[in-house]
Amino acid sequence: MKSDVQLKKEVEQELEWDLSINAAGVGVEVHDRIVTLAGHLSSFAEKLAARRAAQRVEGVKGVVVELDVRVPSHDKRTDEEIAASVRSVLEWTAGLSERAVQVTVESGCVTLSGEVDWGYQMKAAENAVVPLRGVVSVVNQINVRGNASARDIAGEISAALKRHAEDEARHIDVAVSDGTVTLRGKAGSFPERSIICAAAWSAPGVRNVVDQLSIGA
Template structure:
């Protein structure tokens, strides 16, 4: 098992290796294999990239993000400019529509609302907004239509998990209540955890996914 000192070194190296991250502006602390990131990234996309970088390091059990986005002067945009950019990127993204996804912006915080047919559309809308200049954070309040039964959803998620990661699927419990999927159990790594969550979001009728999976050997 890696020590906290070794994990700290490897997380710092992973941050330095990722070209989308300014590692000099991010501090790393590790306690009981839980990584805490602190500092001031220049964009919301960089903040998320730093979290993903820490999660990629083998042995990390969890990541605490204490990063505050400070947009540099050359990337600052007015709320009106950000709102226009968001509407444009939604219009140009296949499978999405500005008529379904509503946009509000306040001090660089983008809030998405409205209704879509699939959970993946809700996540896609968020993902295409994250890299835009001037965005400080994204709040996703989009609802997902759909009335599939809990049994149907759980069955399809279970089948998808077996296709993607059969060994991990045996250790994951899927609970469905009114379109909300809760995943419980243990997986071996953050990538395996991501596979499970993606499978859940891809099922019809899923409105929300609650990730209660733990990482461990």
């Protein structure tokens, strides 16, 4: 098992290796394999990239993000400009019309609301907004329609897990209540955890996914 000192060094190296991140703006601390990232970055997309970089390092058990977004002057946009950009990118994304997804912006914080047919559409809306200039954070309040039964949803997810991560599927418990899926158990790594969560989001009728998975062999 890697020591906290070794993990700190490897997380710092991973941050430096990722050219989408200004590693000089990120401080790294590790305690009991839990990584804390602190500092200031220039965009919300960069903040998420820093989190993903830390998660990629083998042996990391969890990541705490205490990073602030400070948009540089050349990237600053008014809330009206940000709202227009968000509306434009959503209109070019299938299933995310103005009628389906509404947008509000306050001090660079984008809030998405409305209703879509599938969970993946809700995530697609969020992912489309994250890299836009001037965005400081994204709050996703989009609801997912659907009346599939808990049994049907659980069955679809279990089948998807076996297709995408068969070994991990045996260690995962799937609970469904009113369209909310709760995942419990162990994933071998953060990438495997992402595969499991993606499989859950792909099932019809899923409105939310609660990730309670731990990382470990």
